[in-house]
Amino acid sequence: EQDISKLELDRQYDVIVMVAAFHHLPGRRLRQETLQHCFEHLQDDGRLLVMVWNLWQWRFWRAHVTAWWTWLRSGFQWDPRDLMIPFGSKKVPRYYHAFLRGELQRLLRNQSFRIEEFRLTGPNYVVVCSKQMAVAPSDPVVVRGKNVRASLADSSAVATCKSHSS
Secondary structure, three states, X not given: OOOHHHOOOOOOEEEEEEEOOHHHOXXXXXXXXXXXXXXXXXXXXXXXXXXXXXXXXXXXHHHHHHHHHHHHHOOOOOOOOEEEEEEOOOOEEEEEEOOOHHHHHHHHHHOOXXXXXXXXXXXXXXXXXXXXOEOOOOOOOEXXXXXXXXXXXXXXOOOOOEOOOO
């Protein structure tokens, strides 16, 4: 058992799976660092599966109201999507981040993951991503069936290009 934000990984993996864990990471920076760590430890053709709770449901309305109230009282220092939700039979408050669909997509793409599947399954967002690698100078770049590498190489405006296969 390890802290997801401080995983001690010693090799690269085909697949990394985060089920009902990623939404417990407080703060954008920690979430970005965790995704970067996952990216570094995935093989070039590796996959990342992330499942987070969709907390935009009526049963969590009290947690949302409390979070917005805390955000207002804090002078906008608290993220209003950071919720404390009672958990278990003793109703112990537990931290959750209520991801918006676009927020989660941007976070993954900003860490160079290619989203292959994003769906709402029951009360969860399920995302399957692949590791997106930079194109080597000798690799062909195909856009709509045509190799555009030659025209890219002649352009001084193009610094880097990433492969986005459909």
